Amino acid sequence: MRRVLVVEDEVLVGMMIEEMLQDLGYELVALATHLDQALALARSESFDFALLDINLNGKQSFPVADVIRERGLPFLFATGYGDRILDAHYTGAPLLQKPFSLEELRRALKRAGL
Amino acid sequence: MAVEPQAGKLLTTILDGIGQPFYAVDGNWRIYLYNRDAAQHFGRSAKQMIGTMLWENFPQDIDTERGRIIRGAMASREVVRGETLSLVGRYISYVIFPLGDGLGVFFRDITDRRNAERQRDEAEEALRKRSAELEAVLETIPTAVWFTTDPELRNVVGNRRATELLRTAREADLSSTLNHPDHFAVFREGNAVPPEARPLHRAARGEIVNNELLEVRFAGGDRRMILMRAAPLRSNTGELQGAVAAAADVTERHRHEDHLQLLVNELNHRVKNTLAIVQSIATLTLKDIDPAVRAAFEERLLTLSGAHSLLTDESWDGAHLAAVARASLRAGRDRISFAGEDLRLRPKSAVALAMALHELGTNALKYGALSVEQGSVAVRWSTSDGRFRLHWEERGGPVVLAPVRRGFGSRMIERGLAAELRGEVRIDWRPEGVVCTIDAPLVAIHERV
Incomplete structure (x- = not known):
């Protein structure tokens, strides 16, 4: 079973994503709701890929993506802002628009090869 | 042309050939020379005029300006030149000179020239007034405006707002400011725009520029967003004669x-x-x-x-x-x-x-x-x-x-x-x-x- 790190500042949304991932056959490693926590988990935790909400209580999660990228692991962004929010370093990165359905998550993971 | 019997045929030919009205009076104001152009000007033939007294023909003019000029010349015995209304109400330039005990009077009808000059003066006045109005408008509007009369922008004038917008002195050479700016750079969507690619330069080459949003970055670090329009100025025959550009500072709106x-x-x-x-x-x-x-x-x-x-x-x-x-x-x-x-x-x-x-x-x-x-x-x-x-x-x-x-x-x-x-x-x-x-x-x- 593939292990997923979820970074999402809304706990309820995070819980729903956990359910969706389980329905799709993935295992949640950890749910990070703050940037510091997400950075620590991104550096230390063992996972196959990450699902990253871009806006974490007003801070952007790109530093977390940097860490994950340095580790050579894949990730998928999720946001309610649209793709214009993407940092220039991440133009074209896989992006899922919130809110999303189970089917949309499945398709996004498939497109990203996850 | 008719002269008294003592005048010869040669004199008649000369006086008729000079192409200007001429007449002469003796010391008693009796007309004794009167050429063909004078007859045409006054509308009276030589036969009617020769031998008659000048003031009998034009009694109403004795005390007018022209009457006083002629009488003054008779008294002073000096050559008098000038321009005035003639005895028949046309503008003339005249030369009055002593001739014998009387006067010789040459004059030329300049009514058409005077009318043309008056029309030109009126046109110039209207143009001056229009220019003053336009200048007042240009100095008052919150829009920067530049004019150039050549494709290279060697000659450029701008209004007060134009110098304010680009932060130059009022007396600064705008051609130099626009061609070789040393205190600002211009960008379009983040890309540097060289002087020759800016709206006024392009308009001076014949292009119409509509609502181009540019960013002006000043040496001190300040930035302003300006919305520009520019258009070529052409003669009636379509020949390129320069260009005009206008810019509004839209920084706050932006x-x-x-x-x-x-x-x-x-x-x-x-x-x-x-x-x-x-x-x-x-x-x-x-x-x-x-x-x-x-x-x-x-x-x-x-x-x-x-x-x-x-x-x-x-x-x-x-x-x-x-x-x-x-x-x-x-x-x-x-x-x-x-x-x-x-x-x-x-x-x-x-x-x-x-x-x-x-x-x-x-x-x-x-x-x-x-x-x-x-x-x-x-x-x-x-x-x-x-x-x-x-x-x-x-x-x-x-x-x-x-x-x-x-x-x-x-x-x-x-x-x-x-x-x-x-x-x-x-x-x-x-x-x-x-x-x-x-x-x-x-x-x-x-x-x-």
């Missing part, structure tokens, strides 16, 4: 728009987040109930979210019906055709139509034309006579049975949408396929009310 966009984006994010939370609560709460019910709820929520996204892209100013229809009918879209004019919906209409089309699409997928492979849906809309009309028609599906009880979707369409659009919405459960028609006042669809 900042305001950026700020507004930021607010809209933030608001949209919060709405999306709230919808995601509502979705999460529903998903977690309704975990153990029929998955179809959960899915129906989730799809409605996502349709609402999709409509919000379209509106956010347009700063909540409205959304295009075609985009709304496509976003709301994602499932089975390859079998749905859309036809209709480009129509912009006001935000509330966009959301209401998005939800209604989603319900129709969901019904078609579950029970109607889209539930079978060969089925299809045609969505057409049009506007005429101040009305908006949309027609949803399913074909090739299973035989339709009218529902015994109206579900939430049907009620949302027939009652909710009709109320929102202030029109009529009807679902016709025809055996061959569902037909839904919407007929509403256009004003309720695409204008803010």
